[in-house]
Amino acid sequence: MLPGVEIEFQNGQLGTVLNRPDGTFGVLASAVAVGTTFLLEKDYEVKSMLDVAALGILPSVGNYRLYKFLQEFYNEVGSGTALWIMGFANSKKVSDFFTPDVTTQKTPAEKLLDAANGAISGLFVSFDPSVDYTPTIETAIDSDVLLALPKAQLLAESYTKTEYAPFFVYLEGYAFSGDKSTLIDLTTKTYNRVGVMIGDSQKRTGTVPSKGAAIGILAGRLAAKAVQVNPGRVRDGAIKSTTAFIVDVPVELYDVGSIHDKGFVTLRNHKRKSGYYFSDGPLACEPDDDYHYIPQRRVIDKAFRLAYDVLVEFTLDDIDVNPNGTIQALSATVIEQAVIAKIFSEMTVEGELSYDPSDTKDKGVICKVDLTQNVTSTSIIKIKQLQVRSKAYARFIEVPLGFVPITSNN
Template identity: 80%
Template sequence: MLPGVEIEFQNGQLGTVTDRPDGVFGVLASAIAVSTTFLLEKAYEVKSMLDVAALGILPSVGNYRLYKFCEEFYNESGEGASLWIMGFDNTDKVSDFFTPDVVTQKTPAEKLLDAANGAISGLFVSFDPANTYVPVITTAIDADVIAALPKAQLLADNYTDKEYAPFFVYLEGYAFSGVKSDLIDLTTLEFNRVGVLLGDTIPKTGNPASKGAAIGVLAGRLASKAVHINPGRVRDGAIKPTTAFIVDVPVELYDIASLHDKGFVSFRNHKRKTGYYLTDGPLACEVDDDYHFITHRRVIDKAYRLAYDALVEFTLDDLDVNPNGTIQALSASVIEQAVIAKIYSEMTVEGELSYNPSESSDRGVICKVDLAQNVTSTSKIKIKQLQVRSKAYARFIDVPLGFVPITSNN
């Protein structure tokens, strides 16, 4: 080769992201079919707005909200994030997405989950009903959203038990009246896999008008971050949209604290910071529920998936046992270490769990097999302890500010 200068073009410097296995999300959306490229009740996986355009989903009247969701999602997550889309007739209500068919007993949402083979860890709803739809406002938002909460929770619980593929759901606080005092208090409920977002990037009476929420922003922010990171973390920067409204009121002029206190996710600003931020990531359950916040929900769900992946390898494996049928300590240790190594390498090392690096035995995860279980007679290994150590979050910072006292020189 002749002497000279070789310049190599670098790639991957423009915010494009690789697919995060724990950031694979799905959207259930009111939509209209587009020729043969986008059919209703059929699952599609996209990884960019180019893929969205290829389906024929454009910001037209029928698919405006779905397009808006996708655009705001990729503005936050970056190109490359995996998003599963399923469109439904605009006569379907939100609760319909989570209502089992009387014959198959499968919900429409389950079709999307199955198509993704359990990869989806979060579901979001983009609701854009027909013009004839009249929401019934009972607690300041569409009563059908409230009706969807227990149905979404039941599906998430059942699917986790059956398919070992846990996920959470976020709904829009559709048709919010703006009367904060009338809002249902989500912190009195028990749905620790379902949350509700209030607030949009366009006003209710704008052109186009909006009765929904900018749920694509929340989805994109979560998809772009590790499971332990709060979607409202300030040092991650403001959300991409430069406008945010509660009904027709700019976020900075609305009493956002009242929405937060009732367990809703919304948008806010911070003094002397440019742009808007998400308030937090609560789910519709009591504050003292271990999984009230989406960070804890995502952390434990990821640990669940990893533990399953490690333990399923021991299915029908032969084990050494003691004369009384209990598992030998060495065989138990092999199982324990497989789980610990899996979670440690894919969570603790990635900064998603707390641990003390100065302690060689601390992995941020504890796994213990029950040595008293008679495996010979029951054919069952019992894990008596599996725990991970979560991160803590600085929701409040107390500062005693004053002058340095003057000391005497005498």
């Protein structure tokens, strides 16, 4: 085994009650090639719609959905943000994007991840199959989405472990039938790196039929904000699109709460506020999973990346030890403080973690080296504690409203 760093995610720490570089994303999309400027299964990095135009991607047959994703992404985030693109033949299904090749054991999605050299922290899928594709509706959505969920989760987990480049995935709830009662309940699943969105900026039966979702808007909203920010945060304002539909029904006329309750990202409106907002940012897992919501997922993934960047510098370094082979306290402190300083400067100071600024010892992060580990005989330094303090989110606000009581003058 090569010398290196191994970091395991903890779960069950938040006690959830039921009642930038980190904004570099990638899109896997059904598409058609455009001459020599845009080839299928080849990686491209763009930073604006000007770059998209240079590739020859237009809102025409074959690339309409991809163009729509890109346009809505840059409408939300603005020019200058890097986005990686890879197009696939419209004969491929979403589950194919995450299915390993029998020879190489590499998934098509990994080609894009590898090309970005670990920079991608989120993958989004824009599906636009050939006209002869007939989705098999199972639990109110295309059954291929159900096949893609565990495959995307497996890839995200394995890539994090082997490449130290954690990421999440958002899929479309493709071909949602509109039947909320039979819709699959994602809150019973265990895919805490994969989410699904239902809801689009155009009608199902519009000029160009749409069975997908406005996932480019979600990607743009997440890319535009720091990792701890919920995509549905109201004070960030409405999404740029002035229309939002569930199948053919305007969002304000559909029971979007039923979609939200089943663990999907969707669109909503707020009374007496104009425009549309995201309902929340869930992933397809139980609500008491620490990483059920995308802000916590992004926060812990950023902390993972930063911790790895620091700790890998200590690989094969010579360490001072005690006579019994355990690491000396001073050497352990050097490691601990290096991790804390990195995360504090790049996350806590940026408002991405909670801490008490009046307490000089509180950095929003705790790092403790195991002083009992025999490093001499095992060649292993154990970090017995690495935790960051998440922000809380006001999903519900309770207000006791009443009249000021009248007091007696006597």
